[in-house]
Amino acid sequence: MDEKKQRLDEFLRSQEGFRTNAFNIIMKMLVWWKKTAGSRQFVDELLHSIFFLGNINIPPYPPEMIFPDEMLNALKKEYPQPFLLYSTHLPRRSPFSCVLDMIVLQKGQENENQIIQSLKALIKTLKPKFLVPSTICVSQKSVNAVRYYGVSMSTSGANPGKIMIAASCCNFWDDYVAGAVMTYYPKKVKNSYFDGTIKLPEDVRCEAFSLCKEERMPPCRSCGNLFGLRTTDTKEWAYGNCAEAESVSKLLKNEKNVKVQARPTSVTCTEENRQRAKNSVLKELKCVLCMVKFEKWDNHFYIPQTN
Numbered sequence: 511m512d513e514k515k516q517r518l519d520e521f522l523r524s525q526e527g528f529r530t531n532a533f534n535i536i537m538k539m540l541v542w543w544k545k546t547a548g549s550r551q552f553v554d555e556l557l558h559s560i561f562f563l564g565n566i567n568i569p570p571y572p573p574e575m576i577f578p579d580e581m582l583n584a585l586k587k588e589y590p591q592p593f594l595l596y597s598t599h600l601p602r603r604s605p606f607s608c609v610l611d612m613i614v615l616q617k618g619q620e621n622e623n624q625i626i627q628s629l630k631a632l633i634k635t636l637k638p639k640f641l642v643p644s645t646i647c648v649s650q651k652s653v654n655a656v657r658y659y660g661v662s663m664s665t666s667g668a669n670p671g672k673i674m675i676a677a678s679c680c681n682f683w684d685d686y687v688a689g690a691v692m693t694y695y696p697k698k699v700k701n702s703y704f705d706g707t708i709k710l711p712e713d714v715r716c717e718a719f720s721l722c723k724e725e726r727m728p729p730c731r732s733c734g735n736l737f738g739l740r741t742t743d744t745k746e747w748a749y750g751n752c753a754e755a756e757s758v759s760k761l762l763k764n765e766k767n768v769k770v771q772a773r774p775t776s777v778t779c780t781e782e783n784r785q786r787a788k789n790s791v792l793k794e795l796k797c798v799l800c801m802v803k804f805e806k807w808d809n810h811f812y813i814p815q816t817n
Contacts, residue, residue: 527637528666529571532560534636535605536576539612546616554589555814556608560641561596562812563605563670566802591815597804599812602682604674606643606664607756619657622648626719629661633721639666645727647718647753649761651711651768658764660756661721669798672696675750676795680788681811683759689774690736692787694749696794698732704783705776709738710758714768718753729754737772 536557543553564571573582573593586593610629617624626646636642643661650657665671675695679688689706710716716739718727729739731746733754762769799807 525567525569527640528564528567529576531636531640531642532564532571532576535609535632535641536560538632539609542612542616546612549612549615551814551816552608552612552615554592554816555601555603555812556605557585557589557592558596558599558812558814559601559603559605559608561592562599562601563641563665565597566670566673566804589815592812595812598806598808599810600677600681600807601674602811603678603756604643604661604664605641606661610646610659610661614659619659622657625659626721630721641665643753644721645718645753646721647716647757649717649754649757650715651761651765652713653715656764658757658760660753660758660760662753663751669802671748671751672798673795673802675748676791676798677811678750678755679791680795683755684762684769686762686769686772686774687736687755687759689779689784689787691750691755692784692791694732694735695791696748698746698749700735701787703778704787705778706774706784706787707736707738707776708772708774711768711771714761714772716754716758716761 539553539556543549561573564573564576573585573596577585609632610625613625613628617628629646633642641664643664645662647660648657649660663671663674665674675691679691679695683691686706686708689704690708693701693704693706716729716737718729719725720727728743729737729741730743730752731741732749733739733752734741734743736749737754737758739754762772796807799805
């Protein structure tokens with residue numbers, strides 16, 4: 511019994527990184543919000559996403575465990591919606607995606623090195639594993655064109671990752687990216703009745719970098735399968751987990767000519783089959799939500815407040 515209690519105590523201590531990182535990320539975003547016009551929605555969405563993940567964590571970390579009372583009350587007054595809806599609405603994306611959008615807004619999309627260094631500087635102040643992405647991806651339709659950024663899923667554990675990928679597929683990513691990911695979700699086995707994979711044009715840049723080391727990250731096999739990126743890597747990560755998904759989604763949402771060229775070509779990529787694949791993703795999502803005891807979901811996704 512003593513051994514079991516010791517293991518439990520050690521596990522609970524190991525999870526404290528979630529609370530610590532949640533507090534530090536939110537505090538940094540609040541500082542940036544004061545200095546960055548038009549950034550309110552990123553803080554609002556970040557709060558909801560972190561509160562949701564805290565709610566399904568083992569052990570749970572509700573907002574009351576993240577902030578002291580005085581700060582909690584001030585945040586509730588300034589940002590009421592995340593507190594009201596984190597136990598009923600699903601986030602559309604993981605928390606660090608909101609951090610990334612804040613930094614891109616601050617620095618300007620053309621200042622790639624500054625954006626990457628700002629992310630690295632923040633991550634260095636955080637504990638590893640919790641709420642922290644490992645990679646960033648930059649996509650451009652051509653040299654000197656607008657840059658579109660994405661980070662890998664900032665979740666820990668299989669179930670939170672599955673939830674965030676499914677939520678992004680259903681309510682956030684460009685439909686081509688969502689379709690490509692749904693082709694392999696959740697078991698990394700290609701769908702037998704629907705192939706929504708795409709191939710980015712040869713002149714499109716889609717380049718990932720480590721946020722922990724000073725190195726470029728070649729595409730993994732998953733990103734090669736999804737987006738037609740050339741790679742010799744054989745590692746298959748969970749489809750949709752990589753930074754490429756968010757980056758390519760932003761590219762396709764904004765560069766219509768690239769989207770036309772990248773369209774899926776399989777005869778199985780019909781609207782009927784796409785809907786069938788989406789229904790399958792939603793069914794899996796609901797199963798995972800039951801597993802993490804998130805049983806109040808009524809198919810609503812959180813929409814951030816802009817004012």
